[in-house]
Amino acid sequence: MxxxxxxxxxxxxxxxxxxxxxxxxxxxxxxxxxxxxxxxxxxxxxxxxxxxxxxxxxxxxxxxxxxxxxxxxxxxxxxxxxTDLVRHNNLNEAALVKVWAEVESQSYDPAIKPIVDQYLMAPALGKEPDQSIIDTNLEKLKKVLDVYETKLSRTKFIAGDFYSIADLHHISHTYLFMKTPSASLINDRPHVKAWWENISSRPASKKVGEGMSFGKK
Missing domain, CATH: 3.40.30.10 (Glutaredoxin)
Structure with missing residues (x-):
């Protein structure tokens, strides 16, 4: 089944x-x-x-x-x-995947989601974006991305030199964020930009991205 x-x-x-x-x-x-x-x-x-x-x-x-x-x-x-998304044969790598998956859910997503919602969802619902919400969360996201820039200067992917579920969890909101006027927050950080270009160019990412016509039925 x-x-x-x-x-x-x-x-x-x-x-x-x-x-x-x-x-x-x-x-x-x-x-x-x-x-x-x-x-x-x-x-x-x-x-x-x-x-x-x-x-x-x-x-x-x-x-x-x-x-x-x-x-x-x-x-x-x-x-x-x-793809081995959880590094089940390496306890240390598996632990790092869990750490950075938590970072995504607790630090990255809470900052980036309101920005995407205001830029893309609000207009789709016939509302004006709330710039104060955007600005507040851009400041939060900048701090998170500064940490990512340092981390990604040492490893190819967010948990290590391997693609994992921690990277995968970032893709959906980042894909939409890159369609907003604030995409420079990613593009201006060379290691974050290289990481994003890497994970977003995977076959699975491209396939799923084709269906992400935000705000349309």
Missing amino acids: AIKLYGLPMSTATTRVLLCLHEKGVDFELIPVNAFSGEHKQPPFLSKNPFGLIPVLEDGDLTLFESRAITAYLAEKFKETG
Whole structure:
């Protein structure tokens, strides 16, 4: 039975899982959830995720939500195939992957997401971007990227000299951020820029990027 993924290809959380599935070469079925009409807030979907958020993954009788938990499950279940995203044969490298995956979720994503939301989501919803939110979070993101610039001057990828789930988790929001007027924050940091160009040029990244038409049904 093929894995089922409920979500949208332009959703950053859904694309996080799509990237993992493609890196692993896993067969799956993407089942669109019309978030624009509120389908994710209706009882059939709420029975899968009571918080009413996409994506949801079904693997046989197992149902999972929260995109990072889903990618962790997939990376472990399919650790022998495709890209080794968790470095399961090296305890030290695996620990570093966990550290930098936490950095992404606790420091990078909270800074970059509001910027993307204001530049791209607000206009899609017919609202004016709130420049104060953008400015506040740009300052936060600059500090995070300064740390990344130093780290990436020593290693090719964020956790080490290997591509991992820690890199993968950065792709969705960074892909959209690079379409905003603030993309220079990445481009002006040579090691961060080289890292971004590397991870965004992977076949899985290119494939998923084709579906990320933000703000469109």
